[in-house]
Amino acid sequence: MEKVEGLYQELQLLVKSEQYEAASHICDKIRLLGCMDSEVLRTKIYCLIQRKMWNQALFLIKSLEKDEIELPFEKSYCLYRTNNYKDALETLETLGDPTKALxxxxxxxxxxxxxxxxxxxGQFEECERLYSIMEPIIAKENNSVELEMLQVNQLAVFSSIRNINKNIEDFDIPDYLTNSIEYWFNRCCLYLSNNDIDNAMTSLEMSESLYNSLLENDESEDQQSPDVSDECSLALMRAYIMQQIGQNEEAKLLYEDSFKKFGLDGVKLEPSMVHLGVVAYNNYFILSKNDNPHSYIDGLKRLSITSKDQIEHKMTVNQNFIISLNKALLLYNESGFKQYIKQAEKFSVDKLKLDLFKIGLFLLQGKTKxxxxxINSVYSKNQDNIEFSISVLKILLKLKMINNAFKILDSNIDQYICNFGQWTISPELFNELLILIHNILIEKFSNSAIDMIKQKLKFILKHAISKSTSNKSNSRLPSLLCVLGKHLLIANLASEAAECFRFVLEDLGDSNNDSALSGYVSASTLCGNEVPKVYLRQLDKKLPSNVFSIDAEVLEKMEAPTRAPEKDSHDSKSMYHGNLTIKTKSKHKKRKPRYPKGFDPLNPGQAPDPERWLPKEQRLSFKKLNKNRNSKKGQIGKGGHQGAIPTSNIEAKPAAPSTAKQAALSSSSGIRRSHKKKRR
Known part of the structure; x- marks a missing residue:
């Protein structure tokens, strides 16, 4: 008994000193002595979890369940670490709702x-909801460590959500987060998801400077040693930003340097960095424009072998979904693409995205029918989804199937417009819908398209105003109505546009809306209506001060300035941020010259004959030769052709005098020869 008590005391000391391997051996000794206490087994499970031995811990947890002792939290955590996410969530939900007593x-x-x-x-909206519940409770306790972890992870969730409703400028930077590499990195991801390249680059530079300061202070004991995966993540993020702004060559160089420096090619890659290798390889393959799809798949298999585990366990659901779609797209002309479609179905969070991808594959394969x-089978089940309807209309318009597109437009879209007050779509998507309506009506009614467009816009305006009065709490209504007002102005419906903008300013109470204010002034001016002075004063305040110093009469008399376009002017559409140059894509793609096999462009040798493609009689060299031949025609000498007859009287020799005797001799000799031949 004394021996068991001594082992218990030793076990407590080992657990406190974090010597988990020795503590697990003590647990085995206690159980061998006949002490079957469940607390000893729980302690061993805790030690195994700390040693990252998830499967052994799961085995012990299941053995405890036979004795009706359940450990749902530990079991869920082990399932999570072994990548069984659905089973882990089901096990955790047996504990009830934890948010009631946080x-x-x-x-x-x-x-x-x-x-x-x-x-x-991939359930990011639910993550955001739970974080919003936890944040005020943790903030009251002044627990800076837990609050820092929460806000860093919260930024990662925000960057994964598309069309986030929060304003990015609202994310103030607390003092305890200014020295966090993870915080600035996640903030960079958030800016990238909202296409704000400039702020994303600023956040990345902050994260890089913090990492460099850690490297400088690595020798001190107080500072935490920097992780190599952090440096790799920062390098790949910079390459990805270069890729997004169109600087593909610089991005390729950064990816290649990362492959060499961190071993991301899969040969000497650490298992903890496999997910970075997959991301880098996927982006680099897209940039390299490799026509061999099997090299992409073989590269991912090599990374999977290196990780000693399946790659899908190292990636998020969205990343696995995108990689599966890339594989299917590369093999769309082969039979193997179907297995990757099945993989994508396993990782798909939004089924409609996968359906649209399948439609695109059918079109690539030439299977239009x-x-x-x-399209018809999927659309019949998702008629209420406006985003999917817009995508279907785009496909049908591209296929010139105007009747099918007009049928969808005339039935389902009109029903959706009747619920305008409950819309949650973005203004950009609503603008796309109005452009599609315009294009479909032009294709359908070529003669009376303008009248049909005006009728459709008036119909939308009528329902928009009537439904918006009862749902003024919808924050998207002002921006949606401003988009509608701009299209009314384009269609020369100035009075309707003025009414639309006035409704935003007065009825919805959004008097500070710049687009509604400028639209109302311009529409009222076109109608000939008097604009209230209140709106004119607001518009004057928003204009720059130097506008009022310009004399309109002097400006009218001035000649139009003529200036030659400069190469490095603002028209080049380039932005500069520190060492980063952002250039827009040129309209005409510059292709690399294709050289013959074995040709060295640095040492090309003798230039080829520029007339090598012409027929011989059309070449200059042939004409010169002909000219020389014609000039020497009639001369008999060295180099002259056989049978040449002199044409000039000077060069010809004088003919000998002819006599009857010579003529008779020449004729008789010819006769004699003929007779001799006959005798023989």
């Missing part, structure tokens, strides 16, 4: 684990 540390730990599982499953049949 002041307890147990419930807070359950909530943190649940958010991690949901993030892996099959694509249209699939």
């Amino acid at each position: 002041s307890k540390l147990e419930n807070r730990a359950i909530t943190h684990l649940k958010i991690q599982i949901l993030y892996r499953l 099959k694509a249209v049949q699939y």
